[in-house]
Amino acid sequence: xxxxxxxxPDFAAGxxxxxxxxxxxxxxxxxxxxxxxxxxxxxGDEALFRLTARFDRVFLTPDTVRLxxxxxxxxxxxxxxxxxxxxxxxxHRIERFHRLQMPSDLATADEAGLSxxxxxxxxxxxxxxxxxxxxxxxxxxxxxxxxxxxxxxxxIAMCVPTPDGQLDPLVLAAARRAxxxxxxxxxxxxxxxALAFGTRSIPPVDRIVGPGxxxxxxxxxxxxxxxxxDSIAGPSEVVVLADGINDxxxxxxxxxxxxxxxxxxxxxxxxNDPAFADAVTGAVARVLPTLPRAAIADASWxxxxxxxxVPDWSAAWPLVNRLAPEHLQLMLADPEPxxxxxRHAGAIFIGRDCPEAIGDYVAGPxxxxxxxxxxxxxxxxxxxxxxxxxxWVRTAPGAIARVGPAAVALATAEGLQAHARSVAARLGxxxxxxxx
Amino acid sequence: xxxxxxxxPDFAAGxxxxxxxxxxxxxxxxxxxxxxxxxxxxxGDEALFRLTARFDRVFLTPDTVRLxxxxxxxxxxxxxxxxxxxxxxxxHRIERFHRLQMPSDLATADEAGLSxxxxxxxxxxxxxxxxxxxxxxxxxxxxxxxxxxxxxxxxIAMCVPTPDGQLDPLVLAAARRAxxxxxxxxxxxxxxxALAFGTRSIPPVDRIVGPGxxxxxxxxxxxxxxxxxDSIAGPSEVVVLADGINDxxxxxxxxxxxxxxxxxxxxxxxxNDPAFADAVTGAVARVLPTLPRAAIADASWxxxxxxxxVPDWSAAWPLVNRLAPEHLQLMLADPEPxxxxxRHAGAIFIGRDCPEAIGDYVAGPxxxxxxxxxxxxxxxxxxxxxxxxxxWVRTAPGAIARVGPAAVALATAEGLQAHARSVAARLGxxxxxxxx
Numbered sequence: 001x002x003x004x005x006x007x008x009p010d011f012a013a014g015x016x017x018x019x020x021x022x023x024x025x026x027x028x029x030x031x032x033x034x035x036x037x038x039x040x041x042x043x044g045d046e047a048l049f050r051l052t053a054r055f056d057r058v059f060l061t062p063d064t065v066r067l068x069x070x071x072x073x074x075x076x077x078x079x080x081x082x083x084x085x086x087x088x089x090x091x092h093r094i095e096r097f098h099r100l101q102m103p104s105d106l107a108t109a110d111e112a113g114l115s116x117x118x119x120x121x122x123x124x125x126x127x128x129x130x131x132x133x134x135x136x137x138x139x140x141x142x143x144x145x146x147x148x149x150x151x152x153x154x155x156i157a158m159c160v161p162t163p164d165g166q167l168d169p170l171v172l173a174a175a176r177r178a179x180x181x182x183x184x185x186x187x188x189x190x191x192x193x194a195l196a197f198g199t200r201s202i203p204p205v206d207r208i209v210g211p212g213x214x215x216x217x218x219x220x221x222x223x224x225x226x227x228x229x230d231s232i233a234g235p236s237e238v239v240v241l242a243d244g245i246n247d248x249x250x251x252x253x254x255x256x257x258x259x260x261x262x263x264x265x266x267x268x269x270x271x272n273d274p275a276f277a278d279a280v281t282g283a284v285a286r287v288l289p290t291l292p293r294a295a296i297a298d299a300s301w302x303x304x305x306x307x308x309x310v311p312d313w314s315a316a317w318p319l320v321n322r323l324a325p326e327h328l329q330l331m332l333a334d335p336e337p338x339x340x341x342x343r344h345a346g347a348i349f350i351g352r353d354c355p356e357a358i359g360d361y362v363a364g365p366x367x368x369x370x371x372x373x374x375x376x377x378x379x380x381x382x383x384x385x386x387x388x389x390x391x392w393v394r395t396a397p398g399a400i401a402r403v404g405p406a407a408v409a410l411a412t413a414e415g416l417q418a419h420a421r422s423v424a425a426r427l428g429x430x431x432x433x434x435x436x
Numbered sequence: 437x438x439x440x441x442x443x444x445p446d447f448a449a450g451x452x453x454x455x456x457x458x459x460x461x462x463x464x465x466x467x468x469x470x471x472x473x474x475x476x477x478x479x480g481d482e483a484l485f486r487l488t489a490r491f492d493r494v495f496l497t498p499d500t501v502r503l504x505x506x507x508x509x510x511x512x513x514x515x516x517x518x519x520x521x522x523x524x525x526x527x528h529r530i531e532r533f534h535r536l537q538m539p540s541d542l543a544t545a546d547e548a549g550l551s552x553x554x555x556x557x558x559x560x561x562x563x564x565x566x567x568x569x570x571x572x573x574x575x576x577x578x579x580x581x582x583x584x585x586x587x588x589x590x591x592i593a594m595c596v597p598t599p600d601g602q603l604d605p606l607v608l609a610a611a612r613r614a615x616x617x618x619x620x621x622x623x624x625x626x627x628x629x630a631l632a633f634g635t636r637s638i639p640p641v642d643r644i645v646g647p648g649x650x651x652x653x654x655x656x657x658x659x660x661x662x663x664x665x666d667s668i669a670g671p672s673e674v675v676v677l678a679d680g681i682n683d684x685x686x687x688x689x690x691x692x693x694x695x696x697x698x699x700x701x702x703x704x705x706x707x708n709d710p711a712f713a714d715a716v717t718g719a720v721a722r723v724l725p726t727l728p729r730a731a732i733a734d735a736s737w738x739x740x741x742x743x744x745x746v747p748d749w750s751a752a753w754p755l756v757n758r759l760a761p762e763h764l765q766l767m768l769a770d771p772e773p774x775x776x777x778x779r780h781a782g783a784i785f786i787g788r789d790c791p792e793a794i795g796d797y798v799a800g801p802x803x804x805x806x807x808x809x810x811x812x813x814x815x816x817x818x819x820x821x822x823x824x825x826x827x828w829v830r831t832a833p834g835a836i837a838r839v840g841p842a843a844v845a846l847a848t849a850e851g852l853q854a855h856a857r858s859v860a861a862r863l864g865x866x867x868x869x870x871x872x
Binding site for chain 2: 082083085086087089090093096097100101103106108110112114116118121123124137138139170206207225227228231232247249250253254256257259260261287291292293297339343344345346347348349350351352353354355356357358359360361362363364365366370372374375376377378379380382384388389390391392393394395396397398399400403404405406407409410411413414415416417418419420421422423425426
């Protein structure tokens with residue numbers, strides 16, 4: 001953990017190094033991934049099953065690669081009903097918020113006689129990648145699948161690896177609640193390849209979303225263009241802006257909730273109260289050993305955690321904008337100036353009793369958010385990820401008379417004569433093709 | 437040119453090969469591009485100027501890398517006023533249409549006591565890449581820069597290579613009309629590197645848009661994640677649905693307007709009238725030799741052009757949806773069934789006198805559109821490319837009582853105890869941290 005004070009003479013250098021500290025070197029897996037993708041593209045199911053046997057020790061056939069409805073039902077029947085209720089509450093709220101995001105079509109007519117518009121339509125088919133083993137988060141299944149459902153995607157194909165046959169029943173319950181019934185027990189780059197190129201067992205999709213390890217991320221990068229992908233998620237981060245009126249234990253838990261995700265996760269407290277900073281770091285030290293994931297949270301807090309003391313809140317806004325954090329908590333007597341001034345953040349949680357974890361599960365907005373400072377230009381997952389726009393232009397006969405000549409002039413200047421003539425042919429009384 | 441009839445027994449195979457015919461092998465320039473990017477990242481201006489000298493034979497200094505206002509004014513003064521007027525008409529219409537795209541913020545409150553919302557904010561800084569030499573299209577400057585301006589981006593930095601010092605004055609006029617005054621005479625992967633990482637002369641941006649050659653496309657792919665990028669544009673394509681009532685010369689010009697872009701461009705006519713198909717192919721053969729870009733258009737039409745005859749229009753819809761063309765013209769007595777049934781297309785032009793070229797210049801919607809069948813999942817450039825969303829959650833004290841327990845249950849099931857405790861700490865009368 002590093003402690004900085006924005007009044008210190010060497011603050012700028014310390015803050016710069018904090019901003020760039022997690023710029024990952026990253027494992028270069030591009031060659032093995034390219035090999036896996038080429039194999040799946042060439043040999044389809046045969047390669048997919050062979051690679052699944054090798055990496056997951058699971059031996060599949062065309063009859064077993066997809067989970068049966070009975071299997072899914074059996075798994076769901078093992079789950080505590082209270083947990084299913086919690087899942088349902090979360091799903092309901094996520095659906096409702098994402099329905100509000102649905103955009104409207106656009107249609108307009110202008111004085112030149114053209115009608116113009118823009119139409120939103122859902123994608124036909126989406127692939128949802130779900131990590132296996134311990135990284136399988138049922139909440140992520142809801143967060144990835146429900147926006148696609150709300151957007152109107154008719155086919156959602158889910159791939160989840162089952163190393164040694166293991167599969168979390170709650171992941172299947174989340175899929176069922178989200179209306180996902182096409183589930184394949186495959187993972188890794190080979191699953192991404194199957195979704196992108198299609199095999200006999202798995203028809204291809206148009207876009208692949210969902211988190212994964214370095215191989216999955218690289219595979220998505222390599223199939224990008226052939227299909228759409230979501231952004232490549234990095235380690236998680238939170239910035240908490242808290243004044244001295246807060247309970248230090250609450251703030252410590254909020255920082256540690258982020259830190260327990262991953263050794264590379266980053267938790268940053270910004271406060272205007274040095275004594276409160278001390279109290280929070282003390283609380284973190286006290287709470288840390290009591291966590292089941294203490295080793296992970298400790299490494300994250302030790303290597304990437306930070307406490308920044310500012311003399312006044314307005315000094316904090318530009319710092320937070322530079323960090324462009326995935327999550328931002330505003331635990332301030334008056335959060336409005338911060339909310340107005342901080343423009344780069346994936347999601348903002350406002351209030352002393354509004355921990356980020358509420359947004360991970362039940363608030364409603366998506367928990368798939370831009371990491372690693374990409375909130376400068378990127379957004380969280382939403383219905384927009386599963387919709388596309390088609391613009392349209394409609395003209396009555398003769399209607400392009402007013403705008404046509406300008407198009408002819410510009411096309412001619414660009415040396416594109418067929419463009420110019422295709423417009424010119426529709427102008428003039430006889431509407432004969434003319435060379436401009 | 438290939439002619440297919442959907443009634444033929446071997447149609448499926450012929451159409452499949454048409455759909456996949458242009459799946460490009462592509463030049464692999466990843467290694468040289470990685471080298472260029474690393475050099476610019478490490479050595480900044482020094483590398484940028486050295487590479488510009490090598491590739492463009494232009495020798496820059498920190499004082500000359502950016503075009504001066506006087507230079508831009510001088511270049512603009514050489515342009516035919518009628519052309520400037522055409523540019524202004526186009527700019528005005530593009531601005532107006534993109535203003536209509538601007539989305540609204542979202543705010544809602546629910547019975548559980550949470551307020552939720554989503555806020556749109558513009559990016560801070562955008563880089564606009566403009567190809568040099570003959571591929572410099574002033575219309576593309578408008579189409580890339582104006583949506584960014586309308587979205588509220590405060591800084592737009594444009595890079596355009598000037599091989600041997602050449603620069604099209606109309607490109608500068610388009611930049612000036614679009615409000616872009618920060619223009620650097622650099623190009624290639626080195627310009628992309630400068631925009632992504634920043635140099636002493638060129639501050640870094642958050643997102644890079646605009647077309648370029650294979651090196652530029654690969655450079656954008658490699659800096660993706662560090663900054664945002666737009667989609668990688670492939671060769672252009674049009675599908676024209678035309679009944680026999682149309683003027684074959686008009687349709688021929690529309691097909692050739694696409695073909696003259698690039699040897700890899702693709703023009704496809706779909707008609708229900710075999711005699712009209714003959715008339716159009718005859719007209720293409722007649723018009724082709726009269727075009728200044730006859731060699732390019734001829735290669736495109738010969739290698740990638742197609743005429744598909746369908747027995748009835750409903751047979752056409754699934755074919756077009758599979759092609760998911762960048763541009764679609766509907767030259768039909770009743771275009772409505774086609775407009776309703778065809779869901780995958782970048783832009784649709786409706787009417788006998790609504791050539792695609794109108795959309796390239798003056799209609800208003802963007803001409804930067806998804807190519808190579810990516811309209812299945814991607815959209816044209818718009819204000820959405822220059823905006824990002826931040827979601828927010830706001831709670832009054834005690835307000836998470838209704839949804840908090842579900843979050844605690846799910847976090848516990850996922851093994852994330854600090855998450856669970858950060859929520860649980862805000863529940864209950866004493867609001868003491870409790871272990872669930």
